[in-house]
Amino acid sequence: MGIQAIILYASLFITLFFEVFLLITYLEVKEELGFEKNHVGKNITHFPSVTIIVPCFNEEKTLTETVKSLLNLDYPKDKLSLVLVDDGSTDGTQLIFKKFASHPQVRTLTKENGGKHTALNFALESISTDLVGCLDADSFVDKDALKKIVPYFQDEKIMAVTPSIKVHNPKSFLQHIQKVEYSWGIFLRRMLSSLEALYVTPGPFSIFRLRVFKDLGGYNMGHQTEDLEMALRMQKNRYKIVNSSYAHVYTVTPEKFYGLYKQRVRWTYGFLNNSLDYREMFFNKKYGHIGLFVLPIGIISIFTSLYIVANLLLSFTSKVLNSFAKFRAVGFGSSFELPSFDWYFINTGTLPIITITAIGFSITILVLALRLSEGKAKFSKGVLYYLSLYGFIVPFWLVRALFDTLFRKQISWR
């Protein structure tokens, strides 16, 4: 067996191992999920005070809707306040601020541009509620989202709760793919939650105890992924983060490839570089599943998925070249007759059998993910696009983020 075959088998082994691990975790949490769906957020007796920060940089298009969705939250008005921070916008953001300035629940702040993390820290300075969260100005919350989050804080040890993020109003082909991808993300986050291994507290509507920022300090730049850095910092200090699957937040996602590419390069770059910064957690028993398994496999999977996709493309290209050679040799005619079916010519090697098993597991997980996020698993065009194309667009940003990490290039937000 050559070195290439060994890498390929190892990649498949890791992929399959991860899938099996996720499915076992799912079986463990299945009952909890049912409970969460039907009981969490009902009959709340104690409502802690909450502040939601909305950092804004040129968000005139979506800001009004974002604020409206927050004001519409099913939560006692005297316990919920909003802080809108203008991080030096140059568009009509200020006009929208004026619209909400007189609202009793809303406070507005303005500062010079300094990046999202500075806007958040600026707001944090003047907050004294029990809980504090953030909502990106391109996201909208479900009416009962906060009620589905707050009960988790009854457990004294829980320091942050993350929501389930969905795609807002998908229209373009890429947004439909992202919708399915986000469902998978919802599933993954819920599984990571029960492993106590969440490595990101997403910008849209993660809620923290205010104590977290007092103890661990405010947001850092975190390689342009401040939400990832915050989560890793919390994990390193063994601050517990959980996910509430049924607290739904909707976010505007990139419509075209270039926007998606830029966003994902930033996410992947952020994951790689923050992981590097927190490398002492790797394979360290002290940090539990996140150190032993989740972070390492996150890094390894970047390489294995690139390797598997490259292999698929290579074998596909060689097949095409082969048929081309055949065509050149004999031209049209007999070669275009369909050969009579003979099972003998089906590739029954070990590799295809393992690959088909891995694909079967992926589809099983996708069905479970759709059930968790959408209530039912329905075959949509998004699922079709996702299954057939997603694997081939991901390598673009993986390669770019790896390249940027190796050559230490700075990544920009937009």
Added chain:
Amino acid sequence: MVDSKKYIVAFLITLAIFATAVYMSNIFTQKKLDDVRDIENRVALDILSSETQFALLEETSCKDISPGFLSKELGPLGEKLAYAENQTSFNKDDVDYLKRSYFLLEIKDYLLMKSLTEKCGNKPTFILYFYSSEKDCPDCEKTGYVLTALRDKYPDLRVYSFDYNFDLEAVKTLTSIYKVEANLPALIINNKPYYGYKTTLELEEVVPELKLLKTAEETATSTESNQ
């Protein structure tokens, strides 16, 4: 503390899946080898039957030879062996064993066909094709396609393919009889050697026997369409 039991369980399940995949693949491969072996047995029986018939010919006439006289399965057998040769899941020794008997069957069929031709005076065209299964012959694969296409086109054409470097005395004897050089792919068409890759059209132009077959078929089709 991390519960390591889950890692062990996941690892064992993954390992079991891999083991099952290897096991299943082996079973399938074994079945395929059996399949090839069965065909070889049938071909051997066909040849034996042909030889017997041929021996009987001494006492009978050429027109008694039935259309099913020749084994039809040599061609598909060759394709299956070629496929097995390119798959990593097949054991090389198994494939070599089957190739050995395949080449021997081919030679027997060829010799029988030649004696038949001499006795009965019909003129089938024989192509002895020498290829290399190693990576040193980029044109061999294409030549294989061309010959398959030609065989499909002209049912009277008998193509016998041999691995030039195969360690089998009979093949070596064959190459020394026809003085085949190591310049592959090599075709021996009715005792005349042709070296290098040629497309279907080129072969039909260059080789007089094929040209003859082509015109014969064209006349046949044009007469058919005239009727």
